[in-house]
Amino acid sequence: MPQLHRSSPSTATRSEEKRRNLLITASELFLQQGYDGLSMDAIVAAAGGSKATIYRYFGSKADLLVAVVEYLCEDFIINLKQLDTSGVELTRGLELILEELVAVVTSPRHVDFYRLVVNGSAHVPQVGQTWYERGPKIWHQLIFNLLEEQRHRGLIAANSSFSELPPILFDALFSHLTTRTVMLGQTCTAKAFAPMINELIDLVVRRLKAP
Incomplete structure (x- = not known):
């Protein structure tokens, strides 16, 4: 029977911290540049990592904006x-x-x-x-x-x-x-x-x- 692979608490914590840091960076950029003026490339440049990472955590730019609004509220x-x-x-x-x-x-x-x-x-x-x-x-x-x-x-x-x-x-x-x-x-x-x-x-x- 195959074993289930679960993320360790430390791995989950690092993942949550990375997501939060991306969210904080994106929030500041959205506030400064608005939805129309901000690209995913600009968020990647400011936050580090890759565009694939942002899409993995948030999905599309629209989904990211919803997450930003929730966070700022x-x-x-x-x-x-x-x-x-x-x-x-x-x-x-x-x-x-x-x-x-x-x-x-x-x-x-x-x-x-x-x-x-x-x-x-x-x-x-x-x-x-x-x-x-x-x-x-x-x-x-x-x-x-x-x-x-x-x-x-x-x-x-x-x-x-x-x-x-x-x-x-x-x-x-x-x-x-x-x-x-x-x-x-x-x-x-x-x-x-x-x-x-x-x-x-x-x-x-x-x-x-x-x-």
């Missing part, structure tokens, strides 16, 4: 995942989430990333879906979880219906941020958006206030 929400809104007041919980959104979207790196997503989606539809699942949907769920906890604690009306509130709240701030940073090319600070955050939170609190 995870990078952008590192701090978000560490937020703990349990036990806080509704106002403070929303402040924490929305202030982190401002910090992410106003960063120069995110400006380049959003442009990459918009342009890349025109060529690779899966890019948009990946961005939504790994980006906005995460923020929506965090806001929903906060509201659900507030309801369980009796701090908002028990019969409140707020399933559509998280995307509405997220989109209101996100669209304004991207208009300012991406479309108008403005350099913005988190402090500049404090009045808008306060207004959005006030609207939510009044909408969900327990009787």
Whole structure:
């Protein structure tokens, strides 16, 4: 009976590390040059190795872009995942989430990333879906979880219906941020958006206030 050949843990670790290094290099190049302006040859030249290696790990250039978007989304929400809104007041919980959104979207790196997503989606539809699942949907769920906890604690009306509130709240701030940073090319600070955050939170609190 033929023996099965399995990769040793060290071999698997080296392979994962090589893939990650390729992904990091490709991410930076995609951010700098966009989807149209970047060739697989340029990635090979910057990362080393061979084109065959990149194809083995990621498949096509389109597949590589999807992997890059997934990787960058995870990078952008590192701090978000560490937020703990349990036990806080509704106002403070929303402040924490929305202030982190401002910090992410106003960063120069995110400006380049959003442009990459918009342009890349025109060529690779899966890019948009990946961005939504790994980006906005995460923020929506965090806001929903906060509201659900507030309801369980009796701090908002028990019969409140707020399933559509998280995307509405997220989109209101996100669209304004991207208009300012991406479309108008403005350099913005988190402090500049404090009045808008306060207004959005006030609207939510009044909408969900327990009787």
